[in-house]
Amino acid sequence: MSISSTYTTILETGYRLFAEHGFEKTSMTMIAKEVNISKPALYYHFVSKESIIEVLFDEICKSIGFENFFTIQDYTNDNFEEKLISDGLRIILKQNEDIYYTRIMNQYQALGYRNPTYSRKLIDSLDGFTTGFVALLQHGARIGAIEDTDALVKAQMLTMMIDSMDNFISYGLAYHYEAIWTKAVVTIVRGGTVR
Amino acid sequence: MSISSTYTTILETGYRLFAEHGFEKTSMTMIAKEVNISKPALYYHFVSKESIIEVLFDEICKSIGFENFFTIQDYTNDNFEEKLISDGLRIILKQNEDIYYTRIMNQYQALGYRNPTYSRKLIDSLDGFTTGFVALLQHGARIGAIEDTDALVKAQMLTMMIDSMDNFISYGLAYHYEAIWTKAVVTIVRGGTVR
DNA sequence: GTCTATAAAACGATAGAC
DNA sequence: GTCTATCGTTTTATAGAC
Structure with a gap:
């Protein structure tokens, strides 16, 4: 259809192959073969293998914002706890639909250890969740749905639980x-101050 | 000293280089140069690069058992909560001492996605923590230190929190x-049944 | 935009001498 | 146990025609 349909196909194929075999073990030859074009044609669309990896990362980052899963305004005194539970479970569900996601992110985390460009964006994404949870918890306190204590620590715990659940699910545990998640929300969010 | 001092040096050097540059980007040439021997000398001690990675993994696996951090018999009615907190914090402390640990484990996790030998051992290690926490919580309930509810779910949460803290710490968050961790122990362990 | 052909470098691993 | 020298393969990337 579009003039850059090949471009998109390359990204989709790269996403799958990178998740299946890893960045290093996926060669430009493999991608070209899978897309059914020659290697120079591949290099016409992407100047390097690294650039495919980079573009892919930016695309992924767009789709994992806190706001994609939680809409603070929709939380009321009546539905607060149950909505926080169900919205969190939606994230888990989404990961179950895309078995490649966590495998890819595991590799971007590894890249981040050596390249600040990647770690910066990963940290920003996690910070987005923590900040979002803080805002959500403060909203909850304002409307009288939960206690107004330790919002930051609670938000960090929720962020870690989400991240960890993704990880464990992808490993088939x-x-x-x-x-x-229900217990986390119920006990953490309800619970009082740390001594 | 020992006749196999070179063998040990290779493992230590491999551990550092693999953590710094990754498995794929660390070549046998690099390891040989860093150990100050030639490449064939390196191949005298290890039949392949893969075998260095495997031996390293087995060494690491030995050091991350639940029992290395938690001794159930030492938990009494008086010290239960505070000991669970301090023992957990000891794990965090240990990771802060070895900045390479989580970087290496991240890569073994990636290997596990494609090789059951690695995933099997990683899962066993996590299972060891969950099983250990269940036993610890049941012990706590028996001596009247905590409530006797949802031991498995609580244990899984604690395992995930430990794993996640390692991960986040290694990323400099x-x-x-x-x-x-204190809040996790206090609220999760004290808390009642999930509705 | 896509192709065939190929360059240039790096890699894992080995032969054979000492 | 360690060396020099080298093999065979694969890799990223490009030159140049269509």
């Missing part, structure tokens, strides 16, 4: 994620 | 880990 049969944990009780629904019960875990 | 300045979270309130002490407060987070």
Whole structure:
């Protein structure tokens, strides 16, 4: 259809191959073969393998913002706890639909250890979740749905739980994620001050 | 000293280089140069690069058992909560001492996605923590230190929190880990049943 | 935009001497 | 146990025609 349909196909194919075999073990030859073009044609669209990896990362980053999963205005005194539970579970569900996501992110985390460009964006994304949860918890306190204590620590715990659940799910660990997230929300969000 | 001092040096050097540059970007030439031997000398001690990575993994796995951090018998009715907190914080402290640890484990996790030998051992290690926490919580309930509810879910949450804290610390995120772990222990362990 | 052909470098691993 | 020298393969990337 579009004049850059090849461009998109390359990105989609790269996403899959990178997740399956890893960045290093996925060669430009493999991608070209899978897309059914020659290697120089591939280099026409992307100046290097690294640039495919970079563009892919930016695309992924766009889709993982806190606001994509939580809309603070929709939280009321009546639905606060149950909505926080169900919205969190939606994230888990989304990861179950895309088995490649966490495998790819694991590799971007590794890149981040050596390249600040990647770590910066990953940290920003996590910060976005923490900041979002803080705002959500403060909203909850304002409307009288929850206690007004330790918002930052609670938000950091929720961020870590979300991240960790993604990780464990992608590894095929049969944990009780629904019960875990529910308990996290119920006890953490309700719970009082740390001594 | 020992006849296999070179063998040990290779492992230590490999650990550092693999953490710094990654498995793929660390070549046998680099390791040989850093150890100050030739490449064939390196191949005398290890039949392949993969075998260095494997031996390294087994060494690491030995040091991350639940029992290395938590001794159930030492938990009494008086010290239960505070000991669980301090023992957990000891794990965090240990990771701060070895900045390479999480970087290496991140890569073994990636290997595990494609090789069951690695994922099997990683999952066993996590299972060891969950099983250990269950036993610890049941012990706590038996001696009347905590409520006797949802031991498995609580144990899974604690395992995930430990794993996640390691991860976030290694990424340089300045979270309130002490407060987070304390709150996790206090609210999760004390807290009642999930509705 | 896509192709065939190829360059240039790096890699894992080995032969064979000492 | 360690060396020099080298093999065979694969990699990223490009020159140049269409």
